[in-house]
Amino acid sequence: MSRFTVEVLVTPRPGLLDPQGKAIHHALSSLGYDAVDDVRVGKAIYLEVSAATSQAAAERVEEMCRKLLANPVTEDFRVTAAATGAGS
């Protein structure tokens, strides 16, 4: 077994009203950042997971996303697993 750092990005589904994103977009516009066309706010969750391979770690966490970490009605998720300590 190896240790993997798994990053989960949970984002509001496309088309869903995202009032936080709208508020931030508005703030950026008032700071003069006119090039921003859209802002959406999600959350990042980091898990330290023991698994045989990074793929096994990712699959395990995808299952957790379907069950708990994301709400399928309103959120999408993306999972990335990397050996802990690698590439940081």
Place this chain on the structure above:
Amino acid sequence: MNVAVITFPGSNCDQDCVRSVELAGGSARYVWHREVSLGDSDAVIVPGGFAHGDYLRPGAIARFSPIMDAVIDFGRGGGLVVGICNGFQVLCEAGLLPGALLRNRSLRFQSHDCFMRVERSDTPYTGDYRVGQVIGMPLSHADGNYYADPDTLAALEAEGRVVFRYCDADGAVTQDANPNGSLNNIAGIANARGNVLGMMPHPDRAIEAVLGSLDGLPLFTSLVGALARAEVA
């Protein structure tokens, strides 16, 4: 007759709900979230509050509390289950009701009185109201913005499962009267069978004159009455 009121760590309306049932002439008891059985309960109330701190998403962690398997089985079997405020969020997360409660459109915690129009009086929770009746009670939430995908929303409307809708004092369903951005001004919905109800406003905070409104009490007298009729039958 016995109504189970579920207490999670962070629930803060469980006492209000027990008192509401008692004022309506019924009896209620607290069931701690770590219990695994509802015992001989005839109905379940999932109360308001901030179960498990609302961490991750409101209701997301509460939905996996040990008692919830029993609540889900009870609701799927036709038992009467009502979720108020945080309880509504828990029931959506648990899949007993469709859709989800998103962050309020205002991004603010909304805490004020609201009006709702009663859309159905033929549920176990609304028999003591009239269709079209305008009722007032407090709401208190950060995540009450009801959302469902277009197919689900269409089914809710077609099947008459919207039980309460935000409106103004005259009963007009307007965007100005919508406190949180809920689709179609939805304040409360039922499942297809009609035995599970979820609502964001607080009938349990409108049960005595001293609280400023009595408009929540009929919800509990309706429930107690439905249970009493079931006992006779």
